[in-house]
Amino acid sequence: MAELGIPNPVVRGERVNSDLASGLSMLVFVVLGFIGLRGRTGDSWIFPRVLVWTLLILTIGLLAKGFIRAERVEMFASRGVLRDVILFCIVVLGFMRLIPQFGYWVASPVVAFGMMIVLSPEKGRRVIIRSAIIVTATMVLLYLLFNRGFGVPLPRGTFW
Amino acid sequence: MLEGLLLALTPYYLFLLIAGVLGGIIVGALPGLTATMATALMVPFTFALEPAAGLVILGGIYVGAMYADAIPAVLINTPGTAAAVATAFDGYPLTKKGMAQHALIAACFASLVGATIGAMFLLLLAPPMAALSLRFGPPEYFWVTVFAITIIASIAGESFLKGVAGGVLGLLLSTVGVGVVGGATRFTFGIMPLQAGLQLIVALIGLFAFPQLIRMLEERFTRNVAGEYVNVPHAARDTILTLIRRPLNLIRSSLIGVFIGILPGAGPPVASLVAYNEAKRWSKDSHEFGHGSLHGVAASETANNSSATASIIPLLALGIPGAPVAAVIYGVLLIHGLRPGAQLYATQGAIVHTFGWSLLLAGIVTFLLGTLLSRPLGRIVQIPNAVLVPIILLLAIVGSFALRNTMVDVYVLFGIGVGAYLLGKIGFHPGPIALGLILGPIVEGGLVTSFALSRAKGWYEVFFNRPLSQVLIAMTIASIVWTIYTRAADFRRRNNDAADDIVTEVRAAGGIDNG
Numbered sequence: 164m165a166e167l168g169i170p171n172p173v174v175r176g177e178r179v180n181s182d183l184a185s186g187l188s189m190l191v192f193v194v195l196g197f198i199g200l201r202g203r204t205g206d207s208w209i210f211p212r213v214l215v216w217t218l219l220i221l222t223i224g225l226l227a228k229g230f231i232r233a234e235r236v237e238m239f240a241s242r243g244v245l246r247d248v249i250l251f252c253i254v255v256l257g258f259m260r261l262i263p264q265f266g267y268w269v270a271s272p273v274v275a276f277g278m279m280i281v282l283s284p285e286k287g288r289r290v291i292i293r294s295a296i297i298v299t300a301t302m303v304l305l306y307l308l309f310n311r312g313f314g315v316p317l318p319r320g321t322f323w
Numbered sequence: 324m325l326e327g328l329l330l331a332l333t334p335y336y337l338f339l340l341i342a343g344v345l346g347g348i349i350v351g352a353l354p355g356l357t358a359t360m361a362t363a364l365m366v367p368f369t370f371a372l373e374p375a376a377g378l379v380i381l382g383g384i385y386v387g388a389m390y391a392d393a394i395p396a397v398l399i400n401t402p403g404t405a406a407a408v409a410t411a412f413d414g415y416p417l418t419k420k421g422m423a424q425h426a427l428i429a430a431c432f433a434s435l436v437g438a439t440i441g442a443m444f445l446l447l448l449a450p451p452m453a454a455l456s457l458r459f460g461p462p463e464y465f466w467v468t469v470f471a472i473t474i475i476a477s478i479a480g481e482s483f484l485k486g487v488a489g490g491v492l493g494l495l496l497s498t499v500g501v502g503v504v505g506g507a508t509r510f511t512f513g514i515m516p517l518q519a520g521l522q523l524i525v526a527l528i529g530l531f532a533f534p535q536l537i538r539m540l541e542e543r544f545t546r547n548v549a550g551e552y553v554n555v556p557h558a559a560r561d562t563i564l565t566l567i568r569r570p571l572n573l574i575r576s577s578l579i580g581v582f583i584g585i586l587p588g589a590g591p592p593v594a595s596l597v598a599y600n601e602a603k604r605w606s607k608d609s610h611e612f613g614h615g616s617l618h619g620v621a622a623s624e625t626a627n628n629s630s631a632t633a634s635i636i637p638l639l640a641l642g643i644p645g646a647p648v649a650a651v652i653y654g655v656l657l658i659h660g661l662r663p664g665a666q667l668y669a670t671q672g673a674i675v676h677t678f679g680w681s682l683l684l685a686g687i688v689t690f691l692l693g694t695l696l697s698r699p700l701g702r703i704v705q706i707p708n709a710v711l712v713p714i715i716l717l718l719a720i721v722g723s724f725a726l727r728n729t730m731v732d733v734y735v736l737f738g739i740g741v742g743a744y745l746l747g748k749i750g751f752h753p754g755p756i757a758l759g760l761i762l763g764p765i766v767e768g769g770l771v772t773s774f775a776l777s778r779a780k781g782w783y784e785v786f787f788n789r790p791l792s793q794v795l796i797a798m799t800i801a802s803i804v805w806t807i808y809t810r811a812a813d814f815r816r817r818n819n820d821a822a823d824d825i826v827t828e829v830r831a832a833g834g835i836d837n838g
Contacts (some may be wrong), residue, residue, distance in 0.1 A: 181749040182482075188746060189488055196495060199510040207505030209774060210767040214495045221488040228484065238748050244541050251540050252741060255716065259733055267721075275713035282543060282709035294710075301714055305721060308353070313364060315725045318733075 181236045183229030189222040254278070266320030268306070272298050327676025331684055336379050339372075340681055343383020344688045348696075350384070351391025351403050353722065357524065358388035358404070358631075359647040366655060374659040375674045379681040381655065385648050386438050386685035389591065389631045390693055393430035393624055398423060398703050399715060401532035405523050406591035406627040408757045409599035411531060413612060413619030420615050421553035424701035428562040429617045431693025433573065433624035438686025440577035440625075441584065441632025446679040449640045449668070459586055461776065462785050465769030466795035467586070468762045471593055473802040474600040475755045483810060486755045489746070493759020494766070496521055503764050504771040516731035525723045525732045526739055526760050530753040532719050533740025539708045559694050566621050572602050573625050580626035584633030590646045591627035591634070592761045598626030604805065632682050638663050639675055 196215035200208060228234075239245040254274070261270040279294035280286075309315040330336060343365075350361040362381045369377030392403030397414035410430060417426040459467075475490040499510045500520025511517040555561070566573065576598035583594035602622030603612040612619045634646035642664035644650035656663050661671055668675055703711075723736040743753050777785040786792065 179749060184749045185485055185488070185746075185751065188749070189492070192492060192495065195510070195512075199512070203507070203509075205505050205507060206771050206775065207502030207507035207509060209771055211495065211498045211509055213770075214491055214498065218488065218491045218495060221484065221491060224484055225488060234482070234750070236749060240541070247540060248537055248744075251537060252737075255737060258716075259720070259730070259737060262720075262733070263730060267724075271717055271720075275717055278713040278716070279709055282540070282712060283707070284543070284709070297710055297714075301717065305717065308349070309721060309725065313350075313360070315721075316728055317721060318724055318730060 178235045179238050180229050180233040182225050182233050186222050186224075186226035186229050189218060189225060193219045193222050262318045262320060264320050267317040268302070269320065272302050275301070326673050327678075328680045330375065330673065330677045331379065331680040336376060336677070336681065337684070339376055339380045340383045340685055341688055343380040344387035344685055344692060347384035347387020347389075348391040348394075348689070348692065351388030352394040353403065353718065357647075358385050359651060361388060362648050362651045366651065366658075369655050370658065374656070374661060374671075375677040377655050377659070378652065378674065378678040381648075381652055382678060382682045383685045383688070385631060386434070386628065386682060387689055387692075389438075389628050390431055390434035390624070390689045392627075393434075393620070394427065394700060396531075397426040397430065397620070398700065399532065399711070400535045401715070401719075402527055404592075405527055405757070405761050406595050406631070407623070408527065408531075408592065408754065408761070409595045409623035410620055410627075412599065412623075412754060413614075413616045416613070416615035417617070417620070418704055422555075422615065423704050424555065424558045424697045425562045425617060426620050427697040427700055428559050428694055429566060429620045430624045431690050431697070432563050432566055433576075433621040434628045434693070435686045435690035436573045436621075437577050437580055437625040437628025437630075438632055438689070439683050440574075441581055441629035442679050442683035442686070444581050444629075444633055445636055445639070445682065446676060449636045458791060460789070461769045461772035462789055463769075463791045463795060464586070464589075464765060465773050465786075466792050466799065467583075467589070468593075468766035468769060470795055470799045470802060471597055471762055472758070472766070473799060473806060474596050474758060482750050485750050486752060489751045489753075489755035490759045493756035493761075494763045495759070496526070496756070497760045497763020498767065503768050504775075514731070516727075516729055517735075519727070521735060521739075521760070522723075522726050522732055523760060524726060525736050527757060528719050528722055529736045529739030530743045530757055532715060533736065534744035534747050534753070536712055536715055536719075536740075537744050539712050543708045554698075559697070562617060565617055569606075569618055572606070572618050572622055575601060575605070576622040576625035577629040580629030580631075581633040583626075584630035584646075585636050589765060591630040593765070594630035595623040595627040596758055596761070598622045604802075604809075609809075628686070635678075635682070639667060639678075640664070 193215060196211065196218065200212055200215060239248070258270060258274045261274070264270075276294055276298045279297065280290060283290045283294070305317075309317060331340070346361060346365075347358065351358065361384050365381060365384060369380065372380070388404075389406065392407040393410045393414060394403065396402040396407040396411035397418055400411050400415040400418075402408045402411050414426045414430070417423065472490060475486050495510075497520070500518055501508055508518055579598040579601060580591070580594040583589045583597060584591070599612075599619060599622050602618055603609050606612065606616075606618060608616065608618075631646070631648070634649050635652065637643040638649040638653055642653075642662065644653040653663060656667075661667060661674070719736060720733055723732045724730065726732060743751075743756070746756075747753065773785050774782075787796065
């Protein structure tokens with residue numbers, strides 16, 4: 164990229180040209196917007212059309228700023244933090260996939276208990292007991308409030 | 324009118340009111356549960372009650388919930404409803420400074436002021452106020468939301484360009500689903516459940532709660548808890564005195580809330596954002612806004628409470644339910660054989676006045692309960708992140724699922740959450756995106772309907788030649804000019820400060836002769 168004269172969005176480890184990154188992020192929405200607008204006419208499309216074109220102008224502004232007077236920000240304090248964030252997102256996504264299989268009342272305590280143990284800075288039996296008590300209390304409270312109190316059904320799975 | 328007050332003060336009605344407020348506080352504090360949902364659930368219970376008693380309990384829930392949505396906004400940076408978005412801007416920074424209790428007290432005191440002023444308008448000026456709301460047509464709605472969009476400058480964060488882009492992105496996201504005008508399906512890319520659009524509460528949880536969870540995870544090695552809790556003696560007295568010293572902020576925010584509250588469809592979310600913007604604009608300490616200002620919390624909470632109360636005005640005076648909760652109350656009135664409108668004041672004045680007084684009393688009950696609860700609630704931030712992160716995650720998922728009982732909303736929460744976290748890393752504040760999502764349907768309705776009108780009457784006549792529109796256009800232009808002026812002044816001040824810092828550093832290094 165540098166050979167082509169295009170500034171690299173990621174410079175020196177995790178410092179990022181935030182304007183260029185912002186412009187590229189907005190460009191994704193602009194492209195999706197134009198795909199959605201393709202061949203559409205009528206009153207329903209007046210407002211989205213105005214917005215997509217406005218966003219395109221702002222995107223060009225952000226990209227230009229990224230080339231001319233870029234602001235650089237640190238994305239992650241370390242690679243370890245980045246790894247933790249990615250891992251957390253994968254766990255949450257996995258949890259969401261588990262809910263329709265096992266049901267909210269089975270999947271939730273397992274994931275919450277595991278998360279509490281992993282995230283806790285101290286380890287040992289005391290943490291395990293404390294986490295088990297907190298998870299049980301939380302689930303009972305959620306059940307009483309949502310299922311009994313407000314009659315809100317929670318996701319059910321094959322098992323429950 | 325006095326008869327209504329005396330009835331509202333009887334032990335039975337007070338008991339119903341306190342029960343309603345407590346229920347409202349529980350519902351409002353849980354992201355995903357709304358005051359509309361709670362009032363709707365209570366409707367069957369009101370069958371057996373007198374009409375006034377039923378309205379009292381619903382009013383209690385409404386006022387309690389309008390305060391309580393500030394609790395998660397202050398403690399975990401997650402607005403309980405859209406009306407508390409602006410509360411989070413300063414509430415959470417206050418929590419990080421160890422002033423969670425102060426922020427919560429500011430919120431409940433502001434709720435008291437807002438509910439009181441809103442209720443006074445309901446009791447004394449409902450018919451003329453409702454008549455004013457009828458003069459608002461689509462062009463006026465368009466201009467009032469354009470005025471609200473100028474708020475972006477206040478909440479944009481460091482970069483104005485990113486703030487505006489975030490606002491436009493929020494507006495664009497609000498168009499997903501079936502169009503408010505025309506009925507075409509937009510930007511669903513074949514995903515059927517998206518036809519109903521992105522649920523505002525789900526989007527707000529995604530914008531505010533999910534990135535907060537990841538940040539807590541990031542900080543877990545350096546900061547074990549979400550915030551500090553400092554036990555300050557006389558916190559309630561000090562906070563209230565601080566707020567009372569600037570009475571104009573409270574009065575202005577209340578009036579903004581009342582004005583926007585009477586406009587059907589606008590309501591507390593818009594009112595709180597506009598009031599926050601005006602509070603910042605007129606404050607001597609505007610630089611403190613966004614970094615933990617009690618006056619910022621107060622402005623937002625005063626406006627959303629006065630707006631909530633005022634949204635009942637068009638219902639009672641004209642029979643137009645302008646807000647979802649007002650629609651529920653409309654249903655309750657019909658069940659009891661009462662037809663809302665001008666005649667209601669003439670024939671059932673006692674019921675209307677009891678309801679009005681109960682909203683005012685609900686503000687007082689909310690204030691007392693909120694102040695009592697502020698200390699234990701403030702301690703929530705001392706719970707270790709290892710415990711708080713999974714619990715907030717469970718609540719976020721339940722809150723997202725509960726609205727429509729579909730896992731698609733949970734995936735939307737995840738998508739918006741990860742997106743907001745990454746955009747936050749490169750300088751996008753979630754505020755403008757939330758603002759766009761809130762204002763989107765209103766501004767689109769105003770714009771497209773006005774376009775349709777302009778085909779018959781001409782666009783100049785529709786958009787620019789109506790007296791109320793002209794007032795709103797003037798306010799919008801003044802707001803933009805003021806924004807440019809203050810931004811430029813702020814930019815110059817920062818540049819001067821930076822230059823001074825460089826000179827000081829060079830002098831300290833012996834590079835410039837002090838003479």
